[in-house]
Every structure is written in C-alpha cells, then in structure tokens.
Amino acid sequence: MYQVGWDKQQIKITPKGYAMFGYGQWSHRAYEQRTALYARSVSIVDQHGNRLLMCCLDLGCITHAIRSQTVERLTQILDSQFDENQLVLMATHTHSGPGGCGYEALYNMPTPGFVPEHLTAIVEAIVLSIQNAIASEQDTEIFLETQHFPEHTAVAWNRSIKAYNRNPEVLSRTEAETHLALNREMQLIGFYREQKLQSLISLFGVHATCLGNSLNAYDGDNKGYAAAFSEQALIEQGVQNPVTIFAQATAGDVSPHFHGKDQLKIRNQIKGEQEYQYAQQNGRYQSELALTAVQQTIPEKLQKVEGKIDAVMSYVDLSNIEIPAEFAYGQLGAKTSQPCHGTAFFAGTPVDGLGAPKFLIKGMQFLADQFHKQKIKHPKAADFAAYQQLYASQGPKQILLEAGAKKILGQPIGFPPSILDPLIAEMNRQVKAGAIQHSPLVPSVVPLQIVRLGQLALVCCPGEFTTIAGQRVVDTVKQTLTAQVSIERVWLASYCNDYMGYVTTYEEYQQQAYEGGHTLFGQWTLAACQSKFKGLAEQLLLEKTKRHYDEMTRPQPIPENELAKRTNHGNLKTAVSQGEAV
Template sequence: MYQLGWAKADIGIEPAGRAMCGYGMWDHRARGQQTPLYARAWWVGGADGRAAIICVLDMAMVTHSMRAGVVDALTAELGDDFNPETFVLACTHSHSTPGGCGHEAMYNIVTPGFVPEHLEAVVRACATAVTGAKAAAAPTGLTLDASEFAPNDDVAWNRSLGSYLANPEAMPLTETETHLALDRTMSVLTARRDGKPASLLSLFGVHCTSLGNSLERHDGDNKGYAAAYVEQALASDGGGEDESVAIFAQATAGDVSPHFHGPGDVARRNRISGEAEYVEARRNGDLQGETALAATSSTHGRGSDVDGPIDGVMTYLDLTEQTADPRFVDGHPNARTGEPCHGVAFFAGTRVDGPGMPKAIAVAARAQSKLLRRRRLRGLAKLPVEEAERLRRMYEAQDPKDILMEAKPKLQLGTPIDRVRLPDWADPSLAEMKRQARVGALKTSSMVPTVLPIQIIRIGQLALICCPGEFTTVAGRRVVETVRAALDGHGVTEVLIMTYCNDYMGYVTTHQEYEQQAYEGGHTIFGRWTLGAFQTQFEKLAQQLAMPSDDRDYDRDTRPAPQPADELALRSNLPVP
C-alpha cells in the first residue's frame, strides 16, 4: 500500500488567435474553447519517503522549458520531498492545444514564436496539480490491470501498414486489417480505496487527432474525453467530481491513428467534419474510458497488486552522436545517429490524419533532394574537410531519407532558410521562418532539441519506461523487451512504456520502418539507427536501476544548453497575424 494522491488543475490558457500545436499549420488557430485543458497528477509515496510523481498534460508536447520550469517550481515548493529523477512530465498529444511553450525554434514557428505566458500557465498548473496530489495522499492500494479492445472496437488503426509489415516480427496483415497492426491492450494502474477504484492511470497508444486541423477551439481530443468520462463515472460511484482524476497517457502511438485506415479511408474521414469531429472525438474517448473501467472491474484484467520500493533513474543524451550496440541493429558494426534532419515525407504529412504539402510539390522536393545528395557526395573532395565530413556522416546516418531540412546548419534543400525562393504567400509558415532568420532570431539557436532525456521509474515490481518521442508500435515493443531483459531477476516483473515524456524529439521507428520513409520515418530526425541507440542507452540505464543506489554511476549532470537570450527575445511574444 502506498501514500497515493491525485489532483488536477486547469491550465487556463485563453484562446487568443495563436496557432495550436501539433499539426504545424499556420491557419490552425485557437479562437474558442470546447473543453477545459488540464494538468493531471499522481503522487505515489513509498514506505521510505520516496515518491514517484506522474503529471500528464492536455497538450501536444512537453518541452525542456516546461519540464525545467516545473522542476524549479516543485523544488522550491517541496524541497527534499521532491526528486526530479522520479518525476515524469508527459502529455496526451492532443493537437487542439496551445503551442509556444518551448525555447527551440521550429515547433513554435506557426504560433508564432515563443509565448512566455503560455509556458508560465503550464508550469503553474503542473505545480498546482502535483502539490495538490501530495496533499491528498492517503493509504491506497495499487493494482496493475489490463483490458483488450475487441477487434470490432473502432478505436485505433495503424496508419503506416507497409512500414509495420517491414518488421520481421510482424504478422502478415492486409489493408483491411490495419486495426490489428498495433497493441490493442490497455494497461491500467488502478488506485483503490475501500476496495473500490478511486483513480486510474491508463496507458494506450493512439494519436490524439480525432479532431482535424480546420477546427478553431482548444480541446482535449479523445484522451481528454476519456478522462472526463471516467472521472464522472468515478465521482458517481462514491466521490465528489472535483476529487476524481483519471489520467489517459500515451503508449506506442507513433503509427496509430484514431481514424479508419483501409479502403476508402480518405473519403470516410472527409465525411467527418466540423461539429461531427467533436462527436467522433467523444465517441473514441468514451470507448477508451469504458475499456479502462472494464480493466478495473473484478471480472477483467490482471488485477495484480503493485507494492514495493519507489525508485528512478534519468539521464540526458546528445542524440546527434550516439552509437548503437550491434545487437540492436542487425549486427551493423558502426551504427550511429546524426545531426537532425527532416525528410520530405515529414512535410508531406499523413493522408488521413493531417495532409501536408501538395503531392506534386512533394514529388519535386524528393527529386531535388536526391539530386542534391548526388552532387554533394560527388564533390566532397572539393569541400573543406570539416564540411565534407559533416555531409558524409549526415548521409550515412540519414539514408535513405530524402532530406528537405537540415536543422543544424538551417538549410532547406541545401539553401539557407532566409534565401529560400518560394514566395512568402505560398507558405506562411516558411515565410515566418524566413523572417525570423533574416532578423537574426535563428542565427545560433537550436531549431529542435538534440540533448534529450531518458528515464525509468520503478513503482514496486513495475518499471515504467519514459520516452521523449513518438515511438511506433514495434519500436516501443523492442525497447520494452530490452529493459525487461536488463531488469530480469531484480524484482521487476512488469515493464510498460509511456511516450511523449519530458521533452519532444519527433518520431522513433525501427530501422526496417525507417527504410520505407513513410511520415514516421521522415520525422525520425536523428536517422535510421535512432531506435538502436535508444535500446543501447535504455539497457545501460536499466542496469543502473538494478544496482543499489550508492553503487550507481551514470551521467546526472548533462542538460540542454540554454538558447541565446537575444535570439529568443526576437521570437518571443510575436504579434498574432
């Protein structure tokens, strides 16, 4: 039994015409609010005074600025009762939520820019939820339960079946069976008081994109509706509604859509528009909520008691220069990650969830990217040694991606961003990026995060792997198996994965999926060996967790470098177009 408490706080960001985060669309602006957006938190205190803290936001992503701000606030508020290594900050990945909360440039371009008051609101809500959960902590039983969606439950489909089937462990499936190409089991941590479920934390991977990019209201999307459904059910079963908290976090959602994928999928998606999208988001969320409640019942789920020590380990990695153990990359002897690059497939978007650039432009961009690669590699001998080595390493890590944007040198198809010839009227997002480059706001700033956190939290016999990106179904499965093997025999019997944790770095595919260069591969920005690098480092971190705390020896000090204050100021509080 733990000292377990829960609480939630309204994030409270007023819609004021700024673009929402997730789709990266200039015109996807917030002009109203459909549902409240919350920070929801659990405080799980062990017998020795240690506590695991899980806070999940109704937001599209977590940034380093968000986590750092919350850590500072909780350190000041809680002192020695707070341990950052056992605190995880995650999100539901709803695409109908505010942006502008990170210091890096790229994912804030459409907002436009960094919005300090948005970040302050998020930090305040998280701190309020966590301290409220601590104050509400009381003796509480904890069980790990599970329930599986039936094959005919319309809740999730794999949106990149060809990539999924490229994995050797994938079972053969047809395009009418995309709903089977994912993990259909929902894991649920259930907090029980007086033998009854009082709060829960659900883990199930499906994109929070039931709502499309043409709507103009803040909304928690399917995960938000799932939480509201369960909170109302729990309240009616014994408590006040304000005391009920249900957290719907993400597992392996990278290649999983809430929209049907198969014959006629685009036409089917197009029939759901406007107000009907909110109805669809609620339907999907209610189904997730029903499944979570079914897992907590006495006739469903594993129902295994969770009890024992609270522990955690966390470190930061420079993802631009990681080497993968050959065991995780089919024996490749020199598998390394590289500098971040976005592929044409990323900018082309996804057919059903969120189309990007027009197909004709994507075809032309792929051709130009291939031509640029050939020209560069033929001319390496004529380049300065440092630039030649950069290009050689970049293509070695990124192939066969058709690279559109090189984030470190800030090039688009080999051209500096501020000199890209596409007219500003043709792409307002690119126009804003060009404008920021011209005024010096991007000169030495990072476009995307490159130093990223990995974390494992232990709650009794459960190990929770906390990942900073969007892991596909099979990629996540491989990480779980890696950590499970490393912790075997050390008191851990269950291993689960939570994604969108502590920062955001795009996608993580298997190297087989990466070769297909669907959307997910195009947004796996550190290259084809990214998953192997994560497996390598998660294995090492799990081995540290298995040691007595006094014997552990791993990097606790590395953090992302601050962004240049003068450049950040140039892209902060920008006027709403």
C-alpha cells in the same frame, strides 16, 4: 500500502488566435475553448518516503521549457523532498492544445513564435496540481491490470501499414486489417481506498487526432474525453475528486481514424460537429475499457503493487551516438547524426493531416535527390566526409531540412522566398531578426527515464514511438531487468518529458513514410534509444550509492535575446496578417 494523492487543475489559457500544436498548419488557430484542458497529477509515496510524481497534460507535447521550469519551481517548494528523476511529465498529444510552449524554434513557427504566457499557465497548473496531490495523500492500495480492446471496437488503426509490414517479427497485415497492426492492449494502474476504485492511470497508444486541422477551438480530444467520462462515472458512484489519467503508449503509427480502402472518403464524411462526436466516441471506448478492467470491488483479482519507488533519468545527445553492434544488426561504425527532416515529413499523413501539396513534395524530392548526388560526387570537396557520414546515418531519407546545421538543401535557412508559404515567411522573419542564430531548431539533448513502482518498470520516452519500435524498447529493458526478479512488468509511456519527433524501427524507416521522415536522427535512432535504455536499466538494478551514469548533461541554455526576438507577444495580429498576406 502506499500514500497516494491526486489532483487536477485547469490550464488557464485564453484562446487569442495563436496556432495550436500538432498539425503544423498556419491556419489551425484557437479562437474558442471547446473543453477545459487540464494538468492531472498523482503523487505516490512508498514506505521509505520515496515519492513518485506523475503529471499528464492535455497538450501536444512536453517541452524542455515546461519540464525545466517545473523542476525549478518544485525544487524551491519541496526542497530536499523533491527528486527530479522521480518526476514524470506526460502529454495526451491532443492536436487541439496551445502551441508556442518550447524554447526551440521550429515547432513554434506556426504559432507564430514563442508565447511566454502559455508556458507560464502550463507550469502553474502542473505545480498547483502536484502540490494539491501531495496534500491529499492517504493510505491507498495500487493494483495493475491489462485489458485488450476487442477486434471489432473501432478505436484505432495503423496508419503506416507498409512500413509496419517490413518488421520481421510481425504477422503481415492487409489493408483491411490495419486495426490489428497495433498493440490493442490497455495497461492500467488502479488506486483503491477501502477496496473501492478512486482514480486510475491508463496507457494506450492512439493519436489524439480525432479532431482535424480545420477546427478552431481548444479541446482535449479523445484522451480528454476519456478522462472526463471516467471521472464523471466515479463521481456518480460517490468518489470525491477522482482523477483519471489517459496517457499514451506506442501511438506513433496509430490513428483514431480508419485506414484502408476509401480512407480519405470515409474521413471526409466526418466534419465539424461530427468530429467532436467522433472524439467523444473514441474517448468513450477508452473510458469503458479502463473502468471495466479495474472497477472490481474485489481487487484481489488484480495484481497488487508492492515494493519500492525508484527511478533513473539521463539526458542524452541523440545526434551523436555510436551504436553497439548488437543493436545495429552486427554493423560496425553505425552512428546517429544531427537532426534532419525528410520530404516525407513535409508531406504529412494521408488521413490525420496532409502536409504540403503533392506537386510541391515532388519538387522537394527531386531537389533532395539532386543535392544528394552532387554532395557524394566530389570526394575532394571540404564537406564531402561530413555529408558521407550524414547520408550513412540518414539512409534513404530524402533530406530537405538539416535542422542541426540550419540548412535547407545545403543553403542557410531563410533563402526560400516568403511568397511560397506563410510558415516560410515566418521563418524568414525570424532569420532576418537574428532570432535563431545560436538557438536550436529542434531538441537533440533529451531525457530518457525509467521509473520503478514496486514490480512495475515504466519506460518513459520522449517523442512518438511506433508500435514495434516501442515493443523493442520494452523487450530490451525487460531482458536487462530479468536479473531483478521483483520487477515483473515493463510498460512504456510516450510523449514524456520532452519532444524530438518520431522513432521508427530500422525496417520501417526504409519505407520513408511520414514517421520515417520525422525520425530525426537517422535510421539508427531506435538503436540509440535501445542501447541507452539498456544502460539505464542496468543502473536501476544497482543500489543508488553504486550507480554511475550521466546525471549532469542538459540542453544548452537558449540565448534570451534570441528567445525575445522569437516572441510574438502582443504582435500576433501583425505576424498572422503578414503571413496571410503572403
């Protein structure tokens, strides 16, 4: 028996016209609130007093700013009772949530800039929901279950089928079978009191992009609706204050919109109010499957969770990892590199969110290829060796933005003319203001975490893992943990604790679809994650006193004066109007 409590708190952010996080579109701004956005928390304590805290937020992602401020607050409040290794922060990845919540510059460009009151409101909601969850702890039984969506349920499609089909372990799928090119399994943790379901956590990977980039309201999208429907269903059965968390698994290449013949024509028929109805229907599918799976009055049919709570977490610099040969197909000397965005990133995805116009992408591709040829042609150049290594790591990616070096096609950011795009105008404004001189554009040092709850190991990944990339991480961890007979299941949660773009398989990466173009650290990014998660799994097998791994590394502090210059607090209208004038 565990002591378990739960709570949810609204994230109190007033829509004022700041851009939302997810689509990276200057015009995608919040002027209304369609549904409330929540922080939903669960606190679980085992018989030894070890506490696991899990909080899922109706946000596009978790940032280091969110996590570090939450850790600081919880350390003050809970003192020695708090172990940051045993805190999991997850995001539903709604693209209709607030932007401007990170310290790093790039993904905040459309907002424009960093918005301190957004960050404050999010941390307040997390901390209050966790405090209330702890205060409501009671004897609770926990059960695990899995359930598959039937093939005909129109809930998810693979949006990158050519890349998916490159993986040797998959059954190749046609354009008419994209709904089968994903993991259709939902994984569930059910919380029961007096043999009655009270709350649950669902893991299923599908993008929260039912709502497109032309809408202007905060909304929880499919995951938010799934939680609302499930909580309402439990309330109607007499459960008081239920909390149902619908978190993400391998969603990187999984869309809630049809992908196949006539995909754009079909997507364009869902507009405005219909998009909200579509998001509700997708949420209803998820809610119904979850409740069908775990709402059994005789939980003996389900697998009961028994055993201790434990966790290991380590921050790793993904930009500088040497890959063991076992994860690099026997290659020696394989390495990750500084983060780079390819032209495919700027092209966006065909159905969920188109990026720059095709003619602009063609121009980018030509320039990226020309720059590549020029850099490998002159062995005596001072930067020849560095670019050779970069291209070895990044493989077929047509590099446009070297985010680590802050260069576009080898030139310092700030050189493209502002007239091209309001986002470029905002970047140029920040460069001129000296706002990103010593600040990273994107995170490179990110947390990898494995949490143990009895016989379940939960692999908590930052960023967006594709279906097969996530499956390989799970397989790697599972193979390592077989030495520990009491761990029977390994599940994966994504969008956890920070955000650093995508992770594709090596094979998918060669396709350079959007997901590969946004796999920042090169073609060995997944291999780096596998090797690091293997090491963490090995540590989890040891007694706490015998563990030896890096618990000290953290991202470098952001210069406060630069953060202040990136803050458009009180200056939103001016920044937006300047961008739109461009």
